[in-house]
Amino acid sequence: MPLALFALTIAAYAIGTTEFVVVGLLPTVAADLGISLPDAGLIVSVYALGVTFGAPVLTALSGRAPRKALLLGLMALFVAGNTAAALSPGFETLLVARVLSAFAHGVFFSVGSTIAADLVAPDRRATAIALMFMGLTVAIVTGVPLGTWIGQAFGWRSTFWAVTGLGLVAFAGIAALLPRHLAAPPAAPLREQIRVLGSGRLLLVYGMTALGYGGTFVAFTYLSPILQQVTGFGEGAVSLILVLYGLAIAAGNIAGGRIADRDPVRALTLLFVVQAAVLLLFTFTAVSPVPALVTLAALGFLSFANVPGLQIYVVQLAKRHRPGAVDVASAFNIAAFNLGIAVGAWVGGRVVDSALGLGLTPAVGALLVALALGLTLWSGRLDRRAA
Numbered sequence: 001m002p003l004a005l006f007a008l009t010i011a012a013y014a015i016g017t018t019e020f021v022v023v024g025l026l027p028t029v030a031a032d033l034g035i036s037l038p039d040a041g042l043i044v045s046v047y048a049l050g051v052t053f054g055a056p057v058l059t060a061l062s063g064r065a066p067r068k069a070l071l072l073g074l075m076a077l078f079v080a081g082n083t084a085a086a087l088s089p090g091f092e093t094l095l096v097a098r099v100l101s102a103f104a105h106g107v108f109f110s111v112g113s114t115i116a117a118d119l120v121a122p123d124r125r126a127t128a129i130a131l132m133f134m135g136l137t138v139a140i141v142t143g144v145p146l147g148t149w150i151g152q153a154f155g156w157r158s159t160f161w162a163v164t165g166l167g168l169v170a171f172a173g174i175a176a177l178l179p180r181h182l183a184a185p186p187a188a189p190l191r192e193q194i195r196v197l198g199s200g201r202l203l204l205v206y207g208m209t210a211l212g213y214g215g216t217f218v219a220f221t222y223l224s225p226i227l228q229q230v231t232g233f234g235e236g237a238v239s240l241i242l243v244l245y246g247l248a249i250a251a252g253n254i255a256g257g258r259i260a261d262r263d264p265v266r267a268l269t270l271l272f273v274v275q276a277a278v279l280l281l282f283t284f285t286a287v288s289p290v291p292a293l294v295t296l297a298a299l300g301f302l303s304f305a306n307v308p309g310l311q312i313y314v315v316q317l318a319k320r321h322r323p324g325a326v327d328v329a330s331a332f333n334i335a336a337f338n339l340g341i342a343v344g345a346w347v348g349g350r351v352v353d354s355a356l357g358l359g360l361t362p363a364v365g366a367l368l369v370a371l372a373l374g375l376t377l378w379s380g381r382l383d384r385r386a387a
Helices: 001-021 022-033 037-061 067-087 091-118 122-154 156-177 192-196 202-219 223-231 235-260 264-285 290-305 306-321 325-353 360-387
Strands: none
Touching: 001 022, 001 091, 001 290, 022 037, 022 091, 022 156, 022 235, 022 264, 022 290, 037 325, 067 156, 067 192, 067 290, 091 122, 091 156, 091 290, 091 325, 122 156, 122 192, 122 202, 122 235, 122 360, 156 325, 156 360, 192 202, 192 325, 202 223, 202 264, 202 290, 202 306, 223 235, 223 290, 223 360, 235 264, 235 306, 290 325, 306 325, 325 360
16 A cells, blocks of 8 residues: 555544544533533534535535645645634634634545545555545544543643644645645536435435434533533543443444445344434433443444445435436535534533433434434335335
């Protein structure tokens, strides 16, 4: 594998860390800025919304830009966003800084995937893309717990400075290692992009993605305060628990791909049933340390296990209903994942701020996953009717 791929992987690691590390730092940020936990949860929501709505627009606008210059510009924007976050004097400026980082996130993975594939022989393209995206998985396993520990020990701004340093390393690696001349793939006509959003079958799957993936984030966004205030763990234990959660996520992502290979609808039906049940169970086990850890490991496994199936299913349906825009349909599903994060974090904030309270966020998350299950059963019935 060319060294340029590892520069892309480092960039993916930095981006994945900055997206999810806030989850472990919400109580610290809230206390330092003098805001409530639901308001702090907006730091997660606005980032996800920035990826959801900013990435498609910016990707379209930058379609003709030289690939290497575009990636360098994106990493410069990422560094600027995290630097602004570290220097933010207040809550509002922190939200703006997060949006800047989110814009870089969405376009980077859209453009980076095609660049990774072009760097290797045709029979190694899937491996190259997987290597780049491995940066995201490793970020969840190591970057998020480490960033949480840094923030708890030295202040949350130190975490953003550390991520800024990673961004600079990635910028230098891309500048030194990425070839200067990289062909830009032809963009799908605007007409085809609009037609994707006009497909009822694809919109149904996007709903499955947003609700099924986002349901976990109702509780996951507030996992750190749940562990400290409901379960009774100390602040220092949260980082170690996030390592456990990250390892479970990595295992679930691999297993989910194998489960969904043959029949994604059947796999998603099973996964959503179990995911909703585990979220509901966590409502009751969160009050006791050992049962809470066991349930969290299961929840981590399930929360990303549905990702391969949802992505595979979108591609299958796009080939049947919008064959001229399969890549666009797949990209919109990535946007649906981030929309789910934003909705889940926002709903979780409303639950925390209501009479239901922090302890019932998993139960509300289970309700969203149950809605995704209903859409999955509906979509499966439409498939059988069409067959």
